[in-house]
Amino acid sequence: MTDTLIDRRDLAFQLYEVMDTEALTQRERFSEHSKDTFDAVIETADKMAKEKFANHNSAADKDEPKFVNGQVEMLPDVKQAFDAYAEAGFLAGRYGYDLGGMQLPESVMAACNGFFTAANPGTAGYPFLTTAAANLIRVFGNEEQKTKFLPNMLSGRYSGTMALTEPHAGSSLADIRTSATPTDDGHYLIKGAKIYISGGEQSITENIVHMVLAKIKGAPAGVKGISLFIVPKFHVDENGNPGERNGVSLAGLIHKLGYRGTTSTALSFGDDAPCHGYLVGEPHQGLKYMFQMMNEARIGVGFGAAVIGYRGYMHSLEYAKDRLQGRKASEKNPESPQVPIIDHADVRRMLLAQKAYSEGGLALCLYGARLMDDQHTHPDEQKRMEAGKLLDLLTPVIKAWPSEFGPKANDLAIQVYGGAGYTREYPVEQCWRDNRLNPIHEGTNGIQALDLLGRKIWQDQSHGLQLLMQEMQVDLQAATTDRCQQWALSLSETLQQAVKVTQSLGKSLMGGEVDKTLANASCYLHLFGHIIVSWMWLRQANAAANALASANSDSERNFYQGKLQAAQYFFHWELPTVAQDLVLLRNQDDTCLNMKADWF
Numbered sequence: 001m002t003d004t005l006i007d008r009r010d011l012a013f014q015l016y017e018v019m020d021t022e023a024l025t026q027r028e029r030f031s032e033h034s035k036d037t038f039d040a041v042i043e044t045a046d047k048m049a050k051e052k053f054a055n056h057n058s059a060a061d062k063d064e065p066k067f068v069n070g071q072v073e074m075l076p077d078v079k080q081a082f083d084a085y086a087e088a089g090f091l092a093g094r095y096g097y098d099l100g101g102m103q104l105p106e107s108v109m110a111a112c113n114g115f116f117t118a119a120n121p122g123t124a125g126y127p128f129l130t131t132a133a134a135n136l137i138r139v140f141g142n143e144e145q146k147t148k149f150l151p152n153m154l155s156g157r158y159s160g161t162m163a164l165t166e167p168h169a170g171s172s173l174a175d176i177r178t179s180a181t182p183t184d185d186g187h188y189l190i191k192g193a194k195i196y197i198s199g200g201e202q203s204i205t206e207n208i209v210h211m212v213l214a215k216i217k218g219a220p221a222g223v224k225g226i227s228l229f230i231v232p233k234f235h236v237d238e239n240g241n242p243g244e245r246n247g248v249s250l251a252g253l254i255h256k257l258g259y260r261g262t263t264s265t266a267l268s269f270g271d272d273a274p275c276h277g278y279l280v281g282e283p284h285q286g287l288k289y290m291f292q293m294m295n296e297a298r299i300g301v302g303f304g305a306a307v308i309g310y311r312g313y314m315h316s317l318e319y320a321k322d323r324l325q326g327r328k329a330s331e332k333n334p335e336s337p338q339v340p341i342i343d344h345a346d347v348r349r350m351l352l353a354q355k356a357y358s359e360g361g362l363a364l365c366l367y368g369a370r371l372m373d374d375q376h377t378h379p380d381e382q383k384r385m386e387a388g389k390l391l392d393l394l395t396p397v398i399k400a401w402p403s404e405f406g407p408k409a410n411d412l413a414i415q416v417y418g419g420a421g422y423t424r425e426y427p428v429e430q431c432w433r434d435n436r437l438n439p440i441h442e443g444t445n446g447i448q449a450l451d452l453l454g455r456k457i458w459q460d461q462s463h464g465l466q467l468l469m470q471e472m473q474v475d476l477q478a479a480t481t482d483r484c485q486q487w488a489l490s491l492s493e494t495l496q497q498a499v500k501v502t503q504s505l506g507k508s509l510m511g512g513e514v515d516k517t518l519a520n521a522s523c524y525l526h527l528f529g530h531i532i533v534s535w536m537w538l539r540q541a542n543a544a545a546n547a548l549a550s551a552n553s554d555s556e557r558n559f560y561q562g563k564l565q566a567a568q569y570f571f572h573w574e575l576p577t578v579a580q581d582l583v584l585l586r587n588q589d590d591t592c593l594n595m596k597a598d599w600f
């Protein structure tokens, strides 16, 4: 079993040779950093992920948390990992020095977090949820809320959750029923039930800060009536110290296919005792606040899917080099030595596909993280605005593409192992089970497709789309070698067809054919996603082709050749699969729309 979580050479290539992350140190916010400090923090993350997270990944999967005598019992290693992550400063890694943070760029923090998820997605869930919840309070909370909760969350004393989903309202948050009744004391009484809340109960931290969506009595119907509340498990005093129990309780633990180390909880609010909630920001703006944080969460999900795919690829690559089986098809001598399975072209196909999906997904998510950096720290205001628009447009793709193709990579990893891959003796089946969550949570991929085709493409008169095309042009023009130019041409031709199809879909939407047009939104997401990831591969190929000429060792030449071959795989084997999407979208195929429930 390999202990490589993410290939450090690849990560350095993507961060510095493709994206020029070092240039961020020229910005005021990151001026105290250098490539050395970025590398040092990445080194710490890699080491800690191996020592404190990977060490119990399999054990936490086999021995999942239990509800015993009103307490959640879990492996002590989970707390040790959480505490180590907090003590190393990662919880506040992206925040300013004023909040005790390291003021690291999103791109570097995302890379660091990649190691933790690759090592143990279940345990990594607790700190990631905590930072996301803390970020909501940091941006939208009032001073009192920040004083009471932020320091304790960023130090790891308290954890956080995101409590949106209800038994009858998952994709359709407009229909949530949890209610909030104002009191004369300034707080609200929360009543209702939430389900699937990750980290909703655990035995790691002194307190849990739930970020809860609820509707204030008399609020407008639908999403316009949703407000956001802080609901602590234990009440806190003015200094943020925990006191009496609040009326939020664990109704049950949910048992899952994967991600078993993260508790999944059904929570009840206000059933056994009054449950106090504290309004964040303005009433009825809750979903808007949540959605402003969704970019972060969705990039996180995409990143997780890419790196779990990556982890399975690393395992199966090592296995394929060791496992001896069969001979070349042309070898007739049965007494000749058997070859490692990596010598079979079909096994290389499966490894190349994994490499293309996981390194392509990683490139996409790092690009998304860089857009976040540009949105907040680019010195040019115009560029900040443009980065925000690009990020908004690409968020459904960054969430959905890796979460579609990460599990596909894991499926291929199982296949590379043969029978061994199907057993629990080897790690790749757990990778697949863990990764299978990613197309479901943070908005299913079906919902991402609707968001992309129904909203994001048309926002601001499609300004985001125009910016995207301009960005792509830069890399299309930068292709210099014959190989790269050929791929640039394929990408450019596919792009032109996609633009035409987009225009015709736009006309249908304008003409009121909403259901018909959006019926094939998933095809559009696949088309769009594959175009974007082809672009990511072109960027990598351009950088590799340029560096290859001056590479001064076999390992460097092999690295760049590997990048070019994986790019070739993507352009020869993957990009052409969008032809089917183009046909279905062009014809506005109505097979699914017109199928009747009674005909099944």
Ligand SMILES: Cc1cc2nc3c(=O)[nH]c(=O)nc-3n(C[C@H](O)[C@H](O)[C@H](O)COP(=O)(O)OP(=O)(O)OC[C@H]3O[C@@H](n4cnc5c(N)ncnc54)[C@H](O)[C@@H]3O)c2cc1C
Residues within 6 Å of the ligand: 161, 162, 163, 164, 165, 168, 169, 170, 171, 172, 195, 196, 197, 198, 199, 256, 259, 264, 437, 440, 441, 442, 443, 444, 445, 446, 447, 450
């Ligand atoms: C392990 C796990 C952890 C989770 N963690 C959290 C958490 O921490 N906090 C939290 O709040 N939630 C959490 N969730 C909930 C998660 O976000 C929801 O499961 C998800 O949003 C889907 O909602 P649902 O399960 O109700 O499915 P449904 O909404 O019932 O969807 C079922 C199917 O119908 C499709 N569908 C639904 N509506 C439409 C539509 N309008 N058009 C087309 N297709 C549609 C969906 O794409 C899906 O395929 C978690 C879920 C899991 C499994």
